[in-house]
Amino acid sequence: MFDSMMELTAKLTATGYFIDPVMIKVVYLAAKMQKPLLLEGPAGSGKAQSALWEHEQEARDQFSSLHLFVHYWAQGKQENRRAWAQAMNTIVSNGTGSGAVLFQSFPQEIVDAFAEATGGQRLRVRLPKTISGYVWFDDQQRAFLVERIANPDEPEGVKRVFLFQYKGKRNLTFEDTSIPATPGCS
Secondary structure (H helix, E strand, C coil): CCCCHHHHHHHHHHCCCCCCHHHHHHHHHHHHCCCCCCCCCCCCCCHHHHHHHHHHHHHHHHHHHHHHHHHHHHHCCCCCHHHHHHHHHHHHHCCCCCCHHHHHHCHHHHHHHHHHHHCCCCCCCCCCCCCCEEEEECCCCEEEEEEEECCCCCCCEEEEEEEEEECCCCCEECCCCCCCCCCCCC
16 A cells, blocks of 8 residues: 555645644554554544545555556467457456456557557557566465566575465455465466
8 A cells, every 4th residue: 555654645645635744654554554543523624535545545556466467467378369368358348348458468469459450550569667577376376476586696586476365256355464385486
């Protein structure tokens, strides 16, 4: 959500929500300890707005985790990427969605398909620079973005970033409850 009180202050200020330094500390600590806050005040003082802001921040964090997962999952599909894009469109949105997930996962294939369908020119899609990584699931169905860290003097290391945990029946949890015990990823 936020890594420091300064980041929290900046995010609140950017939304037009001003709060005194003592309350910044209270909100920050409550969020870090995952404890609720009881907000009291007169009508129009921003109680509901602060709850909405908290919810929006959590939704952004969760979307970011899913976006990373879909992006790296798609990058691992080397053969017949157009078929993977068609399958994803059918399964994820039953063919009726906005297509945003396809642009996130298979942008070149989507641009090529539009060019074919309209008689337009095929253009190369420039992808943002990303880490050289992959998505890995542990035995508890937690998804991690794994980045290999080169070390010229020592064996190669890895950095794992928790994305989400699959709990079955289309249920995802975005809070990492433990650190994976498996020393190596494959």
